[in-house]
Amino acid sequence: MKPSDIHILIVDDEASIRDALKQWFELDGYNVSSAEDANAALLKLQQGPWDIVMLDIKMPGIDGLELQRRIKKIDKNIITIMITAFASVETSIQALKEGAFDYIVKPVDPDDMSHLIRNAVEQRRLMHENNQLRQHIDDISFSDEIIGESPEIKKVLEKVLEVSQTDSTVIIKGENGSGKELIARAIHSQSHRKYFPIITINCGAYSDGLLESELFGHEKGAFPGALYRRQGRLEMADKGTIFLDEIGQISDKMQADILRVLDTRQFSRLGGDKVIDVDFRIICSTTHDLERAVQEGSFREDLYYRLNVVTISIPPLRERKLDIPALARFFIKKYSQSMNKNVLDISQDTLDMLVEYNWPGNIRELRNVIERAMVVAKGNLVELDDLSFFFPVVDIGSEETLPSLDEVEKIHIQKVLDQTNGNIAQAAGILKVSRLTMYNKIEKYQLKKSKNDMPH
Amino acid sequence: MPYIYIQPIKTDYAPWIEGLEKSVYTVFGYHTKVANLDINLEKTFDQTRHQYNSSQILLQIISRPPADAVKVLGVVNVDLFIPILTFVFGEAQLRGIGSVIALHRLNNKFYGLSEDRELLKERLVKEAIHELGHNFGLVHCNNQSCVMKSSTYVEEVDQKSADMCSRCRELLRELL
């Protein structure tokens, strides 16, 4: 969303305030309009769509509180920010109770104003993304890629629906590429929190200190390099869901921190002492066996029990082979559109081959294979030939066609990289070589390090 | 030939005018002239806030601009405000002719530090280019070192450069 996609309406009976705010927000590139009273505002609101309305609490005629009620009736997702001349705490609190995003007491510090509007815009942006996602999930109506028709996946979906009606903490278990984030998003988008963001944080991707600051945010000057105050993911997830991807990879200290937040629903930004209250639901995922980690002492038992209220295990693709044809066709349709190709289906022998294969990289690997096959596909069908990069056709009868060691190595490394979604450390682990060797091989064969994430 | 006019208001411009003129020419390609408009600063003083109303100063600046002015930039050495905010470093009309900036809060003295004339000149140039950028139609930029990044603290003014990022420069070329 560009700033010019954000529509802000200013409602104030005082022309100087109206004009100053309009001008101030226009310099940020937002699309701004103003109204001198509630009636004029309501007229403009009908011409919508609006993202943010800033309104004076005290106005002749319909006052700010009443106007806010009417705005929320028109569209309860519009962000409202109240303007008040003096700290009339009671009315302001009433406004917050009735759904105001925040309020400002004039005159306001420019920095506070900037932060406020940035947060409001961020909230709106996340809401928007979420709506798109919800739309998406509605569109595929729980059928195509997450679902399939196998009894295994149907069981998962039943559980998704069941748990989305509660606020319980959920652990999603599954192999790499099995679609854990997709399931987390499905839970969120079926829950009452769906109009608020789901914030994902990949715990395995950050060092300890960085993870802490990502999660809790920091104040300006909290550590060298903290030039600005920064909101953490937990704060962004307020009223929504936080998805802690790869929870098994966090340190003892982070385990203790997360346990505390779980208990108190409160935390402070790094370098700050203001206590921030948050209302969120936690969903986490793991590829590791957490129970074993608990037994081995690398994962706190108390945290494990707090998190493990509901467990959803996603079966690996090889255990739901029934779904492979539908998934393959789903991706063919998807890439036909995005690549602007006229590939309609897949030949039976190719499909048999796909069903036969055991998919260590799960759906992500299947998706990558289809994507690459689609690039080379010529006719209306994905044919076996299009998958030659994947199932090298080796004619042992003729020596010339035998692949060289380099070719075999290249294909194999790419396969492992696809399976680990470009995670070099993991790929090196599987291949039992050093990371440096991995980098050298990638360089040598010009391999693709990362594929996009799971489709959603 | 059109000029960008610089209008010092009740402030000695000798120490900084040359550097400012050079930078304005480099960025916008216009030569500058010092304007001599009749601005009544006292009239814009707010008794209760003990600050000067920047919008009212701006109104005076744009009411009778010189005939060959493409833009007019006022420079004051007082504390400016707009009614909704506690203070502003400056104010500009988006795609308009006028802007105004204040030295007051750009000066280290305001923060209880010893005076640093070079730093003050640097900050003045950044704010001037920034507000003139708005006059030419640029909005705030997210690039941390771009002069069009919005700054609400003087430290933020120091963090950005006096230059535009390539994207803003590109946009400016289309707008000029």
Ligand SMILES: [Zn+2]
């Ligand atoms: Zn600006």
Ligand SMILES: [Zn+2]
């Ligand atoms: Zn820029």
